[in-house]
Amino acid sequence: MKRFLVSTLVAFQGALLSCPSTAWAHEPLLITKLADRKVTELPPGPLFWRLENFPTVALAQEAAGPWALVAEADGKAWLFTLGPAGGSTAGGTQVAELGPIPRVVAPQYLLQINEARGAPGSITPVHTHPGSEAFYVLAGETSSHTPAGTQRVAAGHAQAGNGADTPMQVSSSGAADLHSLVMFLVDAHRPFSSPATLP
Numbered sequence: 001m002k003r004f005l006v007s008t009l010v011a012f013q014g015a016l017l018s019c020p021s022t023a024w025a026h027e028p029l030l031i032t033k034l035a036d037r038k039v040t041e042l043p044p045g046p047l048f049w050r051l052e053n054f055p056t057v058a059l060a061q062e063a064a065g066p067w068a069l070v071a072e073a074d075g076k077a078w079l080f081t082l083g084p085a086g087g088s089t090a091g092g093t094q095v096a097e098l099g100p101i102p103r104v105v106a107p108q109y110l111l112q113i114n115e116a117r118g119a120p121g122s123i124t125p126v127h128t129h130p131g132s133e134a135f136y137v138l139a140g141e142t143s144s145h146t147p148a149g150t151q152r153v154a155a156g157h158a159q160a161g162n163g164a165d166t167p168m169q170v171s172s173s174g175a176a177d178l179h180s181l182v183m184f185l186v187d188a189h190r191p192f193s194s195p196a197t198l199p
């Protein structure tokens with residue numbers, strides 16, 4: 001965990017150097033990696049993230065398939081499964097299904113779950129990912145500003161997000177502290193996050 005936080009801060013430090021000083025008038029969002037796995041192929045057809053709760057992490061791990069990740073957040077055991085719409089996992093309680101998720105073509109894929117926390121006004125540098133990013137908000141509200149506009153996602157809601165290499169800046173935009181789960185499908189052979197600029 002410590003190594004990840006250091007590498008995340010280093011990556012964001014590089015992004016910070018490319019941003020105007022006013023971009024950091026607020027505190028940065030705290031990003032923590034909860035789970036990841038690499039795969040060499042993706043499920044066929046349109047892709048969706050399915051989020052389910054299980055009574056325990058052990059039961060979620062037993063139920064996890066080849067494109068699934070298990071994490072603990074908000075005092076609950078979560079199973080995140082990438083696959084077709086309309087699926088379900090025995091023993092799980094579905095929380096959300098979001099998609100379709102933009103595909104990426106790569107020799108190897110990284111599936112990753114992050115947790116984002118921050119007080120109102122907390123923000124990330126402008127950055128890109130080599131794949132798609134999707135959000136499920138547990139508390140507060142998140143906003144993702146891209147060249148196409150700003151998407152807001154309130155607590156209890158999900159957003160499929162953007163495709164690869166889309167410049168974005170994510171913030172805690174509600175009246176309460178943000179707590180969100182962020183799902184990634186990215187090219188494992190490219191840097192996870194890169195500095196960018198918005199028009």
